[in-house]
Amino acid sequence: MTTNTTPQFVPDARPVPPIRLLSPDGVLADGAEPAMDDATVIESLRYMVYGRAFDVKSFSLQRQGKLGTFAPLVGQEASIVGSAFAADPARDWLVPQYREAPALIRHGHSALRVALYRMGHPEGGRIDANVKVMQFNISLAAQVPHAVGLGWGMRLQGRDGVAVGYFGDGASSEGDFHEAANLAGVMKAPVIFFLQNNRWAISTPREIQSNATDLAARAPGYGMPGVSVDGNDLLAVHKVTAEAVERARAGEGPTLIEAHTFRMWAHTTADDPTRYVDPEVKERWAKRDPIERVRKYLAAKGLWDDERTAAMQAEVEAEVEDVFVQAARYPDAAPDEVYAHTFAEDSPAIARQREWHLGG
Ligand SMILES: Cc1ncc(C[n+]2csc(CCOP(=O)(O)OP(=O)(O)O)c2C)c(N)n1
Numbered sequence: 001m002t003t004n005t006t007p008q009f010v011p012d013a014r015p016v017p018p019i020r021l022l023s024p025d026g027v028l029a030d031g032a033e034p035a036m037d038d039a040t041v042i043e044s045l046r047y048m049v050y051g052r053a054f055d056v057k058s059f060s061l062q063r064q065g066k067l068g069t070f071a072p073l074v075g076q077e078a079s080i081v082g083s084a085f086a087a088d089p090a091r092d093w094l095v096p097q098y099r100e101a102p103a104l105i106r107h108g109h110s111a112l113r114v115a116l117y118r119m120g121h122p123e124g125g126r127i128d129a130n131v132k133v134m135q136f137n138i139s140l141a142a143q144v145p146h147a148v149g150l151g152w153g154m155r156l157q158g159r160d161g162v163a164v165g166y167f168g169d170g171a172s173s174e175g176d177f178h179e180a181a182n183l184a185g186v187m188k189a190p191v192i193f194f195l196q197n198n199r200w201a202i203s204t205p206r207e208i209q210s211n212a213t214d215l216a217a218r219a220p221g222y223g224m225p226g227v228s229v230d231g232n233d234l235l236a237v238h239k240v241t242a243e244a245v246e247r248a249r250a251g252e253g254p255t256l257i258e259a260h261t262f263r264m265w266a267h268t269t270a271d272d273p274t275r276y277v278d279p280e281v282k283e284r285w286a287k288r289d290p291i292e293r294v295r296k297y298l299a300a301k302g303l304w305d306d307e308r309t310a311a312m313q314a315e316v317e318a319e320v321e322d323v324f325v326q327a328a329r330y331p332d333a334a335p336d337e338v339y340a341h342t343f344a345e346d347s348p349a350i351a352r353q354r355e356w357h358l359g360g
C-alpha cells in the first residue's frame, strides 16, 4: 500500500443527473432507445390510470367513512408501474412498501383484495400461493431485509428469480435498509433496491432526511451500482430497472435505483400537506405528470388522442367501481380470521392472543 501523508476525502460521489428518456412534453431524447414496445407502453399507461382511479375512488370512500386510511400513489405512477413491468410475474418477487398497488396487481395480486385491505377486511391480507408478491408493509424498511432474503434464497435454490424491494426516501434512513444493502452486496443477492424519492417522509423533507448528496450515491458503499432516474418517466424507469434485473439474473448482484418523483397528494388520508408543501413546488411537479407524459409520447406517434384517453378513463373507472362494489358486498369476516393468512401455524404469542380474544 502506498503511504499517503496528505489527508484526503473520498471524492464526492454525486452521480450523473437522473436518467431521462422522455421530456415532460413526451418527446423522446435523441438516440434514446426505450426497452418497451408500443403495446406495452399502452398496457403500462392503463395500469397507471388504473392506479390513480383506484386512489380517487378510495379517497371518496374514505371521506364517506367506508374505507380506512390509505397511502395514495398519485404522482408516482411511472415509478411504480415502470419498475413492475421490468419484473417477470412467473419468477420475480415484488416486495412493496405501501403505495405500490398497481405493481402488485400487474404481478397477479387481486385488486379486490387491495380494496378489502384498505377496508380493514382480513381477506385483504391473503395472497394466492402462486402470486409472487409480499403484503404491503407499514413498519418502515422492514420489508427490505425480506427482499434480500428472498433474492438470496432463490439463488441458493438455483432459481433465476430476482426480488424488487420498494422503499421510500424516509425508509432509507432506517437501519434495516443499510444492513440489507450491505448483506446483498456481500452475497451478490439478486435484488433491486427500488428507492422512491418522493421528496417527503410524511412532513419531513428529503433535504433534512439525509446529508448524503444523493441517495443513489450511497450504493458504492455497499459494493453495488447506484442509478438515478427520472421517476416520472415511465420509459426511463422501466429501462434502468430492466437492466438491473438482467444484471441480477446474470449473477452480477444487486442495484440501488433512486427514482426522483413527487408525492402529489397527502402522505395518507390522515395528513394535511397544505401545512407544509410549498404550492409553487407542487405546481412545478404537476407539469411533470407521469401519465400526461406517456399520452403525449403516444400521441406524437399517432397512437393516442383525447378520444382514447376518455375511453380508457371510462373503462378503468367502471372496473374500479366494480371492485369496490364487490368489496362492499363481501361477507363480514369471522372474528378468528384476523389470525389467518400470516402464519401456517399459530406461534405461541398468536395462540395466547387468540385464546384471550376468543376464549380458546
Ligand atoms: C419503523 C417506522 N417508523 C415510523 C413510522 C411512521 N411513518 C409511517 S410512513 C413514514 C414516512 C415514510 O416516508 P418514506 O419512506 O419516504 O415513504 P413515503 O411515505 O414518502 O412513500 C413514517 C415516518 C413507521 N411506519 N415505521
Ligand SMILES: [Mg+2]
Pocket (backbone or CB within 6 Å): 168, 169, 170, 196, 197, 198, 199, 200, 201, 202
Ligand atoms: Mg418519501
